[in-house]
Amino acid sequence: SQTIHQWPATLVQPVGSPLSLECTVEGTSNPNLYWYRQAAGRGLQLLFYSVGIGQISSEVPQNLSASRPQDRQFILSSKKLLLSDSGFYLCAQSSGMNTGELFFGEGSRLTVL
Amino acid sequence: SQQGEEDPQALSIQEGENATMNCSYKTSINNLQWYRQNSGRGLVHLILIRSNEREKHSGRLRVTLDTSKKSSSLLITASRAADTASYFCATELSYGQNFVFGPGTRLSVLP
Numbered sequence: 576s577q578t579i580h581q582w583p584a585t586l587v588q589p590v591g592s593p594l595s596l597e598c599t600v601e602g603t604s605n606p607n608l609y610w611y612r613q614a615a616g617r618g619l620q621l622l623f624y625s626v627g628i629g630q631i632s633s634e635v636p637q638n639l640s641a642s643r644p645q646d647r648q649f650i651l652s653s654k655k656l657l658l659s660d661s662g663f664y665l666c667a668q669s670s671g672m673n674t675g676e677l678f679f680g681e682g683s684r685l686t687v688l
Numbered sequence: 689s690q691q692g693e694e695d696p697q698a699l700s701i702q703e704g705e706n707a708t709m710n711c712s713y714k715t716s717i718n719n720l721q722w723y724r725q726n727s728g729r730g731l732v733h734l735i736l737i738r739s740n741e742r743e744k745h746s747g748r749l750r751v752t753l754d755t756s757k758k759s760s761s762l763l764i765t766a767s768r769a770a771d772t773a774s775y776f777c778a779t780e781l782s783y784g785q786n787f788v789f790g791p792g793t794r795l796s797v798l799p
Contacts, residue, residue, distance in 0.1 A: 579730075609787070618776060618791035619731075634786075665730055669787075675719045675738075675780050677787055679730035 577602040579680035581666050587686045594639075594653040596683045598666030601647070606668040608649040609677070610641055613663040625649060661687045692720075692777045692790035700796040707764040709793040711777030712757075718780045720753055722762045725774045725792070734762075734775075767797045 578601040588594060600606055607626050611619040621634045623641035631641050638657060642650045649666055666680040695710045711720070719738045723731040737744045737753045737760065744751045750763040764771055774792040781788060 611789075616794075619789040621786065621788065624786065663728075667731075667787075675721060675736050676733045677721075677723075677731070677778070678733070681730045682728070684728070 577606075577668060577678045579666055579668060579678060581664075581680035581683050583683060584681065585684050587688060588656050589688055590658055591655045594651070594656050594660070594685070596651040596664055596666075596685070598649040598651075598680060599647055600649075600668050603647075603668065603670060605646060606670060608643065609667040609669075610649065610651050611665045611667060613665060613682075615662075619665065622651070656685075656687045658687050661685055692779050692788055694775070694777055694790045694793040696793060697791070698794045698796070700798065701767060703767060703769055703797055703799050705767055705797075707767050707771070707795055707797070709762045709775055709795070711760045711762070711790055713760075713777075713779050713790075714758065715779075715781065717755075720751075720760050721778045721780070721787075722749075722751060722760075723776045723778060723789075725776065727773075731776065764795075767795075769797050769799045771795060772797045 580599045609624045610622040613619050625631050625643045639653050664683045667677045669677050692711050692713045719736050721736045722734045724734050725731045735746045735751050737751050748765045753760045774794050776789050776792045778787045778789045
């Protein structure tokens with residue numbers, strides 16, 4: 576079965592500092608990978624998705640970027656964090672084979688001060 | 689504006705009662721899914737209904753889909769305190785590439 580690991584689980588960073596959130600997937604190959612952000616008490620905003628190594632689609636223009644250096648690794652980065660980057664970041668994967676189901680990691684909570 | 693919007697935003701019921709949540713969407717979909725999120729955790733997939741289906745059951749869950757009205761409902765029967773969570777509908781716009789979530793319904797089941 577699929578397992579998604581996210582780290583760190585919690586992060587407190589000052590404004591202007593860099594960011595790197597990592598997501599790795601086990602139990603599947605060639606997954607579609609997603610980064611979502613969830614503001615407190617709100618729904619999920621799709622940030623990036625990837626259908627393969629090096630293939631990244633951005634849904635929301637902002638100071639965040641994503642990379643997929645390996646099939647089962649998805650990284651969310653920023654060079655300079657803003658206060659508005661605070662939130663709960665969720666990595667998810669799907670098989671992309673018309674099963675239509677997303678599997679989520681446990682999330683990384685980012686607070687920018 | 690949101691592709692999917694749940695209604696109500698919050699719902700509080702007594703244990704044993706049924707809980708009904710609704711979802712409306714704007715564009716054509718391949719399927720619609722419901723997810724559950726416990727506070728501070730990741731989302732867990734509950735049930736998927738395809739655009740050519742009208743109703744689906746899974747345990748105490750019943751989902752309906754009305755594509756003419758672009759709406760879906762999730763019914764949780766005989767609710768339990770452990771059902772307390774946020775529930776989200778998600779629409780899949782193109783296979784495997786783009787899932788759009790609504791803002792969710794926060795369900796509280798009181799013992």
